[in-house]
Amino acid sequence: MANPSRLRAAALTTTAVLLAAALAGCGGDSPEDGDLTAQQLDWKDCPAPSEAEGGGSAPSPLPNGTPWQCATMKAPLTWSKPKGDTIDIALIRARTSGPASKRIGSLVFNFGGPGGSGVTTLPAFGTDYTTLRTRYDLVSFDPRGVGRSAPVECESDAQLDVYFQQDATPDTGAERVQLLKRTKQFNAACEKNSKPVLPHVRTTDAARDMDLMRQVLGDAKLHYFGISYGTELGGVYAHLFPRHVGRAVLDAVVDPTQTPEQGALGQAKGFQLALDNFAEDCTSKATDCPLGDTAQDVKDRIMKLLADLEKKPIPGIPPRQLTQTAATNGIAQSLYSKDFWEYLTEGLEEAYDGDGKILMLLSDSLNGRSENGEYSNLLAANTAISCSDAKPRYDVDFVERRLPQFRAASPVFGDFMAWGMVSCTDWAVPGAADHPDVSAPGAAPIVVIGNTGDPATPYEGARKMVSALGKGVGVQLTYKGQGHGAYDSKNKCVQSAVNGYLLNGKVPKAGLVCS
Numbered sequence: 001m002a003n004p005s006r007l008r009a010a011a012l013t014t015t016a017v018l019l020a021a022a023l024a025g026c027g028g029d030s031p032e033d034g035d036l037t038a039q040q041l042d043w044k045d046c047p048a049p050s051e052a053e054g055g056g057s058a059p060s061p062l063p064n065g066t067p068w069q070c071a072t073m074k075a076p077l078t079w080s081k082p083k084g085d086t087i088d089i090a091l092i093r094a095r096t097s098g099p100a101s102k103r104i105g106s107l108v109f110n111f112g113g114p115g116g117s118g119v120t121t122l123p124a125f126g127t128d129y130t131t132l133r134t135r136y137d138l139v140s141f142d143p144r145g146v147g148r149s150a151p152v153e154c155e156s157d158a159q160l161d162v163y164f165q166q167d168a169t170p171d172t173g174a175e176r177v178q179l180l181k182r183t184k185q186f187n188a189a190c191e192k193n194s195k196p197v198l199p200h201v202r203t204t205d206a207a208r209d210m211d212l213m214r215q216v217l218g219d220a221k222l223h224y225f226g227i228s229y230g231t232e233l234g235g236v237y238a239h240l241f242p243r244h245v246g247r248a249v250l251d252a253v254v255d256p257t258q259t260p261e262q263g264a265l266g267q268a269k270g271f272q273l274a275l276d277n278f279a280e281d282c283t284s285k286a287t288d289c290p291l292g293d294t295a296q297d298v299k300d301r302i303m304k305l306l307a308d309l310e311k312k313p314i315p316g317i318p319p320r321q322l323t324q325t326a327a328t329n330g331i332a333q334s335l336y337s338k339d340f341w342e343y344l345t346e347g348l349e350e351a352y353d354g355d356g357k358i359l360m361l362l363s364d365s366l367n368g369r370s371e372n373g374e375y376s377n378l379l380a381a382n383t384a385i386s387c388s389d390a391k392p393r394y395d396v397d398f399v400e401r402r403l404p405q406f407r408a409a410s411p412v413f414g415d416f417m418a419w420g421m422v423s424c425t426d427w428a429v430p431g432a433a434d435h436p437d438v439s440a441p442g443a444a445p446i447v448v449i450g451n452t453g454d455p456a457t458p459y460e461g462a463r464k465m466v467s468a469l470g471k472g473v474g475v476q477l478t479y480k481g482q483g484h485g486a487y488d489s490k491n492k493c494v495q496s497a498v499n500g501y502l503l504n505g506k507v508p509k510a511g512l513v514c515s
Contacts, residue, residue: 112228322356
């Protein structure tokens, strides 16, 4: 397992190809006077996603026949040199279904990561936003360093298979040396293959890209829907451009006040809470739980499975085996949504019988590995953005001192989250700050949604975001549910509040609770 917020993977291309992609369009089709706000986007049918975006087929039209269209926006490689070299930012949209007279503008989505491709994610969830499309064009993008937008590239698919098979929770000196060696090797590959873009993928850079996007799309204000890391990006945007904030929603909220250590500890607690809730749910049903008689039985069996896999992996997806690391990744992936709990139950049942295929499939999904063995660049981009944003660098001694605290927070995930903190130790680019600045005095109201059962962005982050945004800006909404995020849970109370604000400008009552 890599950094606690990044349980993900990446892909490699040659240095020559990377440099061409990273600096695509340098001095190219930008307006002759260098004013990038004057550029015209050339919207066309979308191609199939690139390997860095996750591969697959070109997005199908929406049920009413509306096609997905893609375009490329030029942005400065270095924002301090706005008339210098440019990079390409990949965009996707679906035009509004409503009449032009009712159109508000574009609603820009970021689905998280950092490192997730908006160009592939928005079509996958497009029907979930049918109501919002009645007054908005739905728009998303690959942030710089991601997918088709000057992608960060690190290791090959074969190397990443090895990376994700490693022991991510070293118990001996030799295992610690191996983990650090492997981490250093990965980070060095990123520097070798992506050196031109690594200093320019901070969240502040992406936020400035979004303000350029707002202007190029023709909107006076940025209307925004940020999920998970997208809430941090939205908060940073509001800090940099408070007067440009339109109607904005932050769902599954990252705590902007935490250091990486505090964030890792919070995630350890969050995933443990989600596992506790899964175990309670399984044993509280009328039918017998196949994993144990009590919730504690369920968790004890999981702990024993992981301990056994540490000593002896079981067959996964040949030729790969299900290791302790892969199994933990698979369990974590299944906790992102209550809809995945049935797969976790089935995967654990089969693993207890010596078959690790389902847990391995879940692990692959989390790590961005497709069935053909190709990886997206999610890990590469996540590492680059996270390590460029965060100033702290943690070493082995620091982690070992914190291990008791992490283990107390989560017997299952504590070690993994703690050791993930060494991921940025040898990173080539210094981190910007201990935590992001999201203070946004003068910004329009921003709806901030916290889910009490969220494993990846614990509920407390919503309150911290509201406070950090400043008085009169953040409006908190609580969803008493399970999984990562709230709007896509289909909860009518949540969706009514969000739709009411985005479509009609009706600010929800602060403190609204949905269950």
